[in-house]
Amino acid sequence: MMLLAGIMSIVAPSLSRFFKGAALKEETNRVLALTRFARNESISQGVAIPIWFDIQSGEYGLENPDINTQQNTNKYTYQLPDSLKFDTEDRRLNQQRLHRIIFLPDGALDEESLYSLTIRNLRSTGGREWMRVAQSYNRLHYEIRDEDDEWQLRSSPPPEPEQSRLYLR
Numbered sequence: 001m002m003l004l005a006g007i008m009s010i011v012a013p014s015l016s017r018f019f020k021g022a023a024l025k026e027e028t029n030r031v032l033a034l035t036r037f038a039r040n041e042s043i044s045q046g047v048a049i050p051i052w053f054d055i056q057s058g059e060y061g062l063e064n065p066d067i068n069t070q071q072n073t074n075k076y077t078y079q080l081p082d083s084l085k086f087d088t089e090d091r092r093l094n095q096q097r098l099h100r101i102i103f104l105p106d107g108a109l110d111e112e113s114l115y116s117l118t119i120r121n122l123r124s125t126g127g128r129e130w131m132r133v134a135q136s137y138n139r140l141h142y143e144i145r146d147e148d149d150e151w152q153l154r155s156s157p158p159p160e161p162e163q164s165r166l167y168l169r
Helices: 002-045
Strands: 049-054 059-066 071-079 084-087 099-103 116-121 130-135 142-146
Touching (some): 002 059, 002 071, 002 084, 002 099, 002 116, 002 130, 002 142
Antiparallel strands (some): 049 059, 049 099, 059 071, 084 116, 116 130, 130 142
16 A cells, blocks of 8 residues: 555656646647638538637637528537636737637638637646647648747748759750
């Protein structure tokens, strides 16, 4: 019994850090999955699908309009855990003071869509501090970018490939 208590005293702090980091990763994956779902729904229904983010309260969700009645019948709403918060550098808000990502019927992003959304861990103790969900360079979907990926953190698109030196007659 003494041996088990000794092992638990060593392992318990590591487990608590693991679960705090898992909440950040889980919530980032949920946001990313919601963007993929919204894009697929906009293409299949042929209507624009918005995802909204309330930065202050930590709520976010998707309003899926019913194409037959033009009403928002299917709402998917989520709440960030208390240990996490949203952050964005984008200051564009709609009339309800919400940040939005809008997928158009062709699957592309609306010009007014957020470029990136950062989810911060407020109770980080040596683990991962934040994760970012940002537009891909082709502006067709979102992807996870983290603090270890310097190339992807640049705000400009990657450089154009060099022109081929092959000439055809």
